[in-house]
Amino acid sequence: MTVGEASGVQGEDAPVRVFLVDDHGLFRAGVRAELDRVDRVEVVGEAGSVDEAVAAIRHLRPDVVLLDVHMPEGGGAEVLRQVRPDLPGVVFLALSVSDAAEDVIAVIRAGARGYVTKTISGRDLADAVHRVHGGDAVFSPRLAGFVLDVFSDRPGAAPPGDPELDMLTPRERDVLRLLARGYAYKEIAGELFISVKTVETHVSSVLRKTQLSNRYELSRWASDRRLV
Incomplete structure (x- = not known):
């Protein structure tokens, strides 16, 4: 610095x-x-x-x-x-x-x-x-x-937010978006210039925060919020 x-x-x-x-x-x-x-x-x-x-x-x-x-x-x-x-x-x-x-x-x-x-x-x-x-x-x-x-819709107000979506960090949303599009972990890692291990960590964190069980439920969740 x-x-x-x-x-x-x-x-x-x-x-x-x-x-x-x-x-x-x-x-x-x-x-x-x-x-x-x-x-x-x-x-x-x-x-x-x-x-x-x-x-x-x-x-x-x-x-x-x-x-x-x-x-x-x-x-x-x-x-x-x-x-x-x-x-x-x-x-x-x-x-x-x-x-x-x-x-x-x-x-x-x-x-x-x-x-x-x-x-x-x-x-x-x-x-x-x-x-x-x-x-x-x-x-x-x-x-x-x-x-x-x-x-x-609300002049002067902050943009409306989705409380569940707001739980996720920007990087977690990046990983989720690619996951919902059908990318494999290795492809996500290459797209975001991070390691496969880091992708796995982000996916685990998203599953925990959303209380979902697998990538298919995550894909549906992301689609409902127009992330895909």
């Missing part, structure tokens, strides 16, 4: 202080390199795990946190859960490879101000950072219509 100096009082022309949270070091390096080319954005630190992120964000108090959704130990939603109550001035922008509806809902309900996918260009990402820092909500074009639909 790389940390910078804690912030002082900022003027209007001061750069937006950004903190990166992602469990892939190469991806963090690429984002840092892209943002370093842009004026008025300063990357002040980075972390590759939930615990590192929580400690460093509390210390540095950045303006904007670029937050990966899928990480071990609860992912981006867990970082939000631990940090937001104590640091309401820190803005979180999800930056994820996933554009799945449940991932978007989960992280927005947890308090993120926006959600963009990792296909975004460096300059557009910098623009998104400035916009959320300025108070806007920012979403990738593919997600914007979906988010509007979710909020349309």
Whole structure:
């Protein structure tokens, strides 16, 4: 984890202080390199795990946190859960490879101000950072219509949630979605870049949380919640 100096009082022309949270070091390096080319954005630190992120964000108090959704130990939603109550001035922008509806809902309900996918260009990402820092909500074009639909029934309210689905971590939902589509454990492992043992652990956890007995019941459960 790389940390910078804690912030002082900022003027209007001061750069937006950004903190990166992602469990892939190469991806963090690429984002840092892209943002370093842009004026008025300063990357002040980075972390590759939930615990590192929580400690460093509390210390540095950045303006904007670029937050990966899928990480071990609860992912981006867990970082939000631990940090937001104590640091309401820190803005979180999800930056994820996933554009799945449940991932978007989960992280927005947890308090993120926006959600963009990792296909975004460096300059557009910098623009998104400035916009959320300025108070806007920012979403990738593919997600914007979906988010509007979710909020349309209850303007100003958080998106509706499924209490049973909310029990699952983003990674458990990824595994469940592929399992319900008929993927074997080895295929799921390859698709998500995790080990077969980790897949087995996630499946066991989902079975325990849902109180179901086998993959066929899980597939039906996932289909009922439109995960497939």
